[in-house]
Amino acid sequence: MATQQTQTAARLMMSPAVLLLLAWMLIPLSMTLYFSFQRYNLLMPGMEYFTGLDNYRYFFANPNFWAALTNTLVLVGGVLAITLIGGTLLALLLDQPIFGQGIVRLLVIAPFFVMPTVSALVWKNMMMHPVNGLFSFIARVFGVQPLDWFGQVPMLSIILIVSWQWLPFATLIILTALQSLDEEQKEAAGMDGAGPLSLFFYIILPHLARAITVVMLIQTIFLLSIFAEIFVTTAGGPGVATTNLTFLIYIQSLLQFDVGLASAGGIVAVILANIVALFLLRIVGRNLDA
Amino acid sequence: MGSISLQNVSKNFGGVTVIPDISLEIEDGQFVVFVGPSGCGKSTLLRLIAGLEDVSGGVIQIDGQDMTRTAPAQRKLSMVFQSYALYPHMSVRGNIAFPLKMEGADKETIDKAVNNAASILNLTDYLDRKPRQLSGGQRQRVAIGRAIVRQPKAFLFDEPLSNLDAALRVNMRLEISELHKKLKTTMVYVTHDQVEAMTMADKIVVLNAGNIEQYGTPLELYTKPANRFVAGFIGSPRMNFIEGDEAKKMGAHTVGVRPEHLSPSKTEGLWAGTVGVAEHLGSDTFLYVHVDDVGQITVRASGDVAFHSGETVYMTPMDGRLYKFDAQGQAI
Numbered sequence: 001m002a003t004q005q006t007q008t009a010a011r012l013m014m015s016p017a018v019l020l021l022l023a024w025m026l027i028p029l030s031m032t033l034y035f036s037f038q039r040y041n042l043l044m045p046g047m048e049y050f051t052g053l054d055n056y057r058y059f060f061a062n063p064n065f066w067a068a069l070t071n072t073l074v075l076v077g078g079v080l081a082i083t084l085i086g087g088t089l090l091a092l093l094l095d096q097p098i099f100g101q102g103i104v105r106l107l108v109i110a111p112f113f114v115m116p117t118v119s120a121l122v123w124k125n126m127m128m129h130p131v132n133g134l135f136s137f138i139a140r141v142f143g144v145q146p147l148d149w150f151g152q153v154p155m156l157s158i159i160l161i162v163s164w165q166w167l168p169f170a171t172l173i174i175l176t177a178l179q180s181l182d183e184e185q186k187e188a189a190g191m192d193g194a195g196p197l198s199l200f201f202y203i204i205l206p207h208l209a210r211a212i213t214v215v216m217l218i219q220t221i222f223l224l225s226i227f228a229e230i231f232v233t234t235a236g237g238p239g240v241a242t243t244n245l246t247f248l249i250y251i252q253s254l255l256q257f258d259v260g261l262a263s264a265g266g267i268v269a270v271i272l273a274n275i276v277a278l279f280l281l282r283i284v285g286r287n288l289d290a
Numbered sequence: 291m292g293s294i295s296l297q298n299v300s301k302n303f304g305g306v307t308v309i310p311d312i313s314l315e316i317e318d319g320q321f322v323v324f325v326g327p328s329g330c331g332k333s334t335l336l337r338l339i340a341g342l343e344d345v346s347g348g349v350i351q352i353d354g355q356d357m358t359r360t361a362p363a364q365r366k367l368s369m370v371f372q373s374y375a376l377y378p379h380m381s382v383r384g385n386i387a388f389p390l391k392m393e394g395a396d397k398e399t400i401d402k403a404v405n406n407a408a409s410i411l412n413l414t415d416y417l418d419r420k421p422r423q424l425s426g427g428q429r430q431r432v433a434i435g436r437a438i439v440r441q442p443k444a445f446l447f448d449e450p451l452s453n454l455d456a457a458l459r460v461n462m463r464l465e466i467s468e469l470h471k472k473l474k475t476t477m478v479y480v481t482h483d484q485v486e487a488m489t490m491a492d493k494i495v496v497l498n499a500g501n502i503e504q505y506g507t508p509l510e511l512y513t514k515p516a517n518r519f520v521a522g523f524i525g526s527p528r529m530n531f532i533e534g535d536e537a538k539k540m541g542a543h544t545v546g547v548r549p550e551h552l553s554p555s556k557t558e559g560l561w562a563g564t565v566g567v568a569e570h571l572g573s574d575t576f577l578y579v580h581v582d583d584v585g586q587i588t589v590r591a592s593g594d595v596a597f598h599s600g601e602t603v604y605m606t607p608m609d610g611r612l613y614k615f616d617a618q619g620q621a622i
Contacts, residue, residue, distance in 0.1 A: 182373065182375060184371045184372070184373050184375035185375045185376075185377065187342050187362075187369075187371070187375065188369065188371055188375035188377075188436075189377075189388075190342070190361075190362050190363060191340060191341075191342070191362045191363060191367070191368065191369050192363070192388050192389035192392055192436070192440075193363040193389055193392035193393055193440075194363075194388075194392050195392075198392055202377070202380075202388070203377060206377075206379040206380075207378075207379070209379075
């Protein structure tokens, strides 16, 4: 189907969708870009003027920027590590023939359907609350001093909450990949003398490489812009311990009303996301070939 | 050293009995072929020997040792799968080396064994390629290479040629036969193609519905089929079976005669019929003849016999080439 006619037809058919997507993306992006070069504070409406790169200078000079950048990377890295390792192990378990397999799978997928704000609130008030939380109850049962999760280990808490949300996604994708592994390959490896561990590292893991890559890329895109979980639990604190780039931009635009500065931050975040994506594609992208 | 002995082996899947009760002795160094129609349990039987399925009853001995409950890897058998089951992310070298690597052999031994296997199978130039860059026949050879490096007690082949095209299949058939002559290791080979069975086997096991119909050399099966099933399964084109009054006249419930054992004539013979289709293959001519009261009969005549559709042909079976079966299908 590569005649001139079909190509023209295909382009024609695709154009509405492409144009819509382009508008959807280009208009906000170019507006952000425009604002990032303006001195634009909502407290002084009507007094916008062009300031060149000042917004960017202030944004980088902000000591919180580097903290936010580190936090963003730690958050993404931590969640990726937990969900990929946990997801692979869970998928291996769920692949075993067990009674009630369908229901178990459904239960495992369930957290993905809970919206981030709700799940973060549930974690905050029912699990990690230092007085009423389940974890503090368990700690007290054993006579241990309960942990004030968001006070003492804020970043770990956020990572745990977000991991809980994304684990089902990773599990699901990896499980599907696992099920597409040719049964005869496993049997052949068994006859060749591979034990369970060798089977996993030599046969199963290489087979999963592509699925894991996809999970990694998709999750990274979403994890770079985590906001709701931070907003309802720690609000970026204590101090800036859990402030990531998204949250920093939120503070600047909607708490400090400095649209220009926030726009500059937004542009920086876009560039950062592209750098991360580029690195990821370089490192793991070759798994997607062939 | 690889004799395999099955004693009263049976296998059920849930409530379905696939193999009711099979006893079989495979001597060391023999090339034994399991042949039968699809669903007859031949692959299951092979997987039972390999240890990929647990037996429901009976004993499997390899080299005189009871291996019924032994894990596949400890049975010292190698298997070539129908899909080849090559490891797609490993090079040819990695694939062939894998069993040795799992045994914990040192690098030198592995290299030597891999190069040796590669030279036997003409794979030396392809050692660094990935399986997906190979043709079907080459993949097949890699699978065999992976099987031979372990120096197993016996090779198990599960329909290894069914994914190859016809010309390649003939080649690989020869190569496997030559490999057997060279290695002198026991081989058990599963196929549904009776031509493969006849050409490669020292001994053939004909299976039907999980039972052994006959166990013998190819020529025994051809000349002295034990029953109607074997008679119909071995030989191509398949044997003509004549039932009813014609058979009763000869004192049997069914009479069988192979197409190549009928001499066609234009003037006289036992049965007269009309040629429906004549297939001229050059070397042979297959005549599909319709005979009243008997049905369709296939005749294999020499290539220069000129019969055409619609002509009348007379056929006479050659002396001593008529097989008689009773109502249960057993040979009389």
